[in-house]
Amino acid sequence: MSRLPFYAIVGLLLIAGIAMSVHRHLQFEIPWLPGEQRQVWEVEAMINFNAQDGPVEVDFSLPSHQQGFRVLTENTASSGYGLAYHADEFGRRAQWTIREAAGSQQLYYSAQILVSPEAQMTSQTAPELPPETPWERPYDTAATEVIEQAWARSADNATFARELIRDVNGDRQGENARLLLTQFESTELLVRLLNQAGVKARAISGLMLEDGRRRQTLSNWIQVFSDNEDQWWLFHPKSGEQGKPENLLLWETGGQAILEVQGGTNSRVTFSMLTHSQPASAAVRNHLSDDTLLNFSIHSLPLEEQALFQTILLIPIGALMVVLLRVLVGIKTSGTFMPVLIALAFIQTSLSTGLVGFLLVVSVGLVIRNYLSYLNLLLVARVSAVIITVIAIISVFSVLAYRVGLNAGLTITFFPMIILAWTIERMSILWEEEGPKEVLMQGGGSLATAVLAFLAMNNPVVRHITFNFLGVQFILMALILILGNYTGYRLLELRRFKPITDDEPKP
Incomplete structure (x- = not known):
């Protein structure tokens, strides 16, 4: 039978898992390792105005995702005001409204x-x-001469804007520019001259981010578009510096007013800012809560379900460890995936407490199960009695641990009681059929596998990757399928060939 479909499925799983993981890392900035720190700015805008004892409508520009920055969260403080957000081709805006207001008013907008x-x-x-x-x-006449001089020294829209700024505000400022500046503000004049020359440009506003600054205002910048409009450049209207500084947060990019107040006077807005670092996973959590199908993630679920899936997604890691140890090493276990469930219990209880609790419950359970064998019960009744026995053992141990002050002993209740009951039943039958040696081998193998699975599942890097990159589940599936086709010798079987090597003549 051709193995091509099998290898095709494995290849598709690997490609899909790797592609999904890389996509989330690059597109949504999920870090590969836990503990990475990201810089976050806390920016607060305070709007002040005097209401005229009537209805008020305040329209305020808001920042959007842009080169170098991503808006994580937004909050407002505006007692008694209605609030709505709007977005169009010019950008995002917030609108506060109230039926009646008088006197000094303050509105707050903050963003991470x-x-x-x-x-x-x-x-x-x-x-x-x-x-x-x-x-x-x-x-x-002055405007025409300024445009003609800058146009002659330029090669495209970007260089024309640069030369024009130098002629108006730079060291080449002449009499014509000084005349125009007596009637027009610098940024307004430059945009008008650019538009007159057929260059599409507009004035936009940005905030220079500096840690700990208060009562800051927005600065003006000029955005100039290329002839085919597929590229644009940013210029400082005073210095002519081209490009966007790293600490510049563009606040209004549509050429609209920053703040418009109807029903109020003396309106103004000032900004305060602080910066801090926080874990990268926390910094992008709010962004991930708006996942699309291509960015399918657990972060879109409520926190309670997220905590549940954080543990569930570790089960494939434990399953991979069981497959590795059983198929390649040849370790025998009591039950196929019982060690995975025991490892999950170890995660809840801690390794030392879990080992002690497991050994106590199984040991006492085997003694009681041995007595039940003399009663000649049917299988279903016997297993049910073992389940009740396990529950009673766990209850007694928990009460004793609490009475002597060992609070860690209370976590023994996380053990899967049904699985423990079946484990005791299986070991008891194995003892009767194969003897205590086989019981020790399978019991010890189960415990060793559970410990190794716990170490793999409880690793912080593994927990971070499985929770944040669901594509890893496809990769784990592909690896398990590959291991499922292994037909060679297991490591523990190689000892059978030791007598042969001992009989070989030494050189």
Whole structure:
């Protein structure tokens, strides 16, 4: 029979698992190792204005995901106000409304901003060129001369913007530029001159992030688009510096007003900021809660279910350890996957407490099961009696541990009681049929396998990877399928050939 379909399935599982894991690491910034730290900025905007004893509507621009930064969480404090969020081609905005307000008003908006080198800004739509507004004399002649001089020294839209900024605000500032600046603010003038020359540009606002700063304001920047609008550049309107500084958080990128207040006067907004580091897994948790099908993850579930799946997802690791030890090493166990369930109990109880509890319960259970064998009970009744016995043993040990002050002994209740009952029943039958040696071999093999599975499952790196990268489950499935086709000798079987090597003549 052809093995091609089998190898095709294994290959698809490996490719799917690796692709899903790499995708989550690159696209959603899930770290490969636990304990990695990420820088997070806490930014707070405080809006102040005087209400005019009537209805008030406040419209405020909000930051979005962009190159170098990702918005994690947002919160507002606005007692008595209604709040709604809006998003369009110009960006995101928050709108506060109230039917009646008077006097000084304060609204707060805070956001957690993750420093993310992999984050990219959404595509920017170039603004339409505004209708040309005629200049008054003599500003029309001055504007034309400034545009012509910068155009002659440029090669494209980016270099034209750079030369124009130098002519208006730089060391080449001439009489024409100084004349224009007497009537227009610098950024407004530059955008108008760029648009007059047929270059699509707009003024946007950004916040320079500096740790511990308070009452900061937004700074103006100029966004210039290429001829085919597939590329844009950022310029500082004063220095002409091109490019986005690493600590610049673009706040408003649609060329709209930062703050608009209807029904109030003397409106202003100031910003405060702090930075701190936190574990990477916690920093991106809120982002992962909005998973799509391609980013399927446990983070979209409630926290209670997340905690449950964090343990469930470790079971394939234990299953892989059992397959390795049984197929390649040849260790005998009492039950196929009983060691995995015992290892899960060890995770809840700790290894030392779990080992002592397991040995006590099984030992006492075997003694009682030996007595039950003399009663000639049917199998179902005998196993049921063993289950009740196991529950009674665990209850007695828990009470005794509590009475003597050993609180760790209370965790023995995490042991799978049904599995323990079947283990005692199986070992008792094995004792009768094969003798105590076989019982010790299978019991010791089960305990050794459970300990090794516990060490693998309880490893912090393994717990982190299995919980955050569901593609690992496909990889584990592929590895188990490959091991399932192994037909060679087991390591413990090689001792059968030892007499042959002993009889060989020594050189």
